[in-house]
Amino acid sequence: MEHVYESALDAVGHTPLIRLSRVTDGISAPVYLKAEFLNPGGSVKDRAARHMVRAAEHDGTLRPGGVIVEGTSGNTGIGLAIVAAQRGYRAIVVVPDKTSTDKLAALRAYGAEVVVTASGVSRNDPAHVSQLARRIAEETPGAWFANQYDNPANPQAHVDTTGPEIWAQTDGRVTHYIAGIGTGGTVSGTGAHLKRVSDGRVRVIGADPESSTYGGGDGSPYYVESIGHYLHPDTADDVWPLSYHSEVLDAIERISDREAIAATRALARREGLLVGASGGAAVAAALRVARGLGPDDLVVVVAPDSGRNYLSKYFDDDWLLRNGFLDGDRTRPVLGDLV
Numbered sequence: 305m306e307h308v309y310e311s312a313l314d315a316v317g318h319t320p321l322i323r324l325s326r327v328t329d330g331i332s333a334p335v336y337l338k339a340e341f342l343n344p345g346g347s348v349k350d351r352a353a354r355h356m357v358r359a360a361e362h363d364g365t366l367r368p369g370g371v372i373v374e375g376t377s378g379n380t381g382i383g384l385a386i387v388a389a390q391r392g393y394r395a396i397v398v399v400p401d402k403t404s405t406d407k408l409a410a411l412r413a414y415g416a417e418v419v420v421t422a423s424g425v426s427r428n429d430p431a432h433v434s435q436l437a438r439r440i441a442e443e444t445p446g447a448w449f450a451n452q453y454d455n456p457a458n459p460q461a462h463v464d465t466t467g468p469e470i471w472a473q474t475d476g477r478v479t480h481y482i483a484g485i486g487t488g489g490t491v492s493g494t495g496a497h498l499k500r501v502s503d504g505r506v507r508v509i510g511a512d513p514e515s516s517t518y519g520g521g522d523g524s525p526y527y528v529e530s531i532g533h534y535l536h537p538d539t540a541d542d543v544w545p546l547s548y549h550s551e552v553l554d555a556i557e558r559i560s561d562r563e564a565i566a567a568t569r570a571l572a573r574r575e576g577l578l579v580g581a582s583g584g585a586a587v588a589a590a591l592r593v594a595r596g597l598g599p600d601d602l603v604v605v606v607a608p609d610s611g612r613n614y615l616s617k618y619f620d621d622d623w624l625l626r627n628g629f630l631d632g633d634r635t636r637p638v639l640g641d642l643v
């Protein structure tokens with residue numbers, strides 16, 4: 305029986321590819337969106353959460369009845385909370401105090417314990433989400449620190465699932481793969497698999513906020529959430545996560561906030577696809593790449609989560625206005641003709 309699963313965890317992955325047809329006007333290469341927002345927890349991070357837990361169970365660092373600890377304001381916390389709920393673990397998720405009440409409520413709805421700490425502190429500060437999560441894991445009996453940034457099971461989730469899915473769904477015809485870089489797990493793992501099975505033919509392209517240091521930016525802040533690498537003013541070093549394997553990437557497209565938000569809104573209004581701005585940034589990069597390609601090429605681009613998480617941001621005109629993305633006259637959006 306197709307699409308019948310024995311548990312929520314078994315329903316992770318197997319996401320559809322959806323062809324873009326209107327934002328691709330004038331482009332002859334087919335562009336398909338990998339719809340990761342259709343995962344049970346609403347994001348691509350369900351894959352990494354499930355894999356990291358399975359690996360920790362396998363090597364004995366997480367035992368029955370144990371405690372899963374992670375520091376994240378994002379989708380990984382939800383993914384881990386789902387795995388914890390389904391497999392009978394306690395989950396403690398450390399989040400910065402700027403995290404939206406909706407996200408806190410979602411974590412608690414799955415039964416996770418939420419610890420709120422200071423936001424905007426340097427990575428070396430004991431109050432920083434990752435530092436605090438590490439300490440809680442050290443001090444809690446039976447606890448295991450998931451540590452998605454440096455956990456090899458994060459990219460491996462995509463070597464084992466996302467990559468093979470895309471290869472099978474396209475009958476091996478995929479020629480270009482594009483994804484945003486957060487921890488780097490998605491782009492590195494999927495990219496490594498696609499390169500291996502295509503004998504190096506598939507081009508792997510990262511989508512990165514303009515000022516992020518992955519693509520050579522100065523590390524100054526940007527609006528698009530969950531991707532890129534910025535520098536906290538108190539932290540001199542620019543340490544990239546071990547989950548990011550830059551050697552897998554052939555190129556990085558640097559995308560401005562404006563371009564990412566315009567693409568995000570265009571996907572909703574012209575394709576009926578409500579995705580987050582990391583997906584919008586990836587689609588902006590994919591369209592740039594696809595403009596130089598022909599009908600024999602096939603582009604796959606990842607939409608990591610749903611736009612429902614950002615209705616009060618990128619889809620809210622007042623937010624756009626407050627943050628300088630619209631001029632005073634709302635009938636003349638400066639986001640260009642895509643909106």
Ligand code: PMP
Nearest residue numbers: 379486487488489490530582608
């Ligand atoms: N977009 C969203 C919405 C995410 O939550 C994440 C995970 N941080 C990413 C993109 C980046 O994925 P990865 O960590 O696998 O690079």
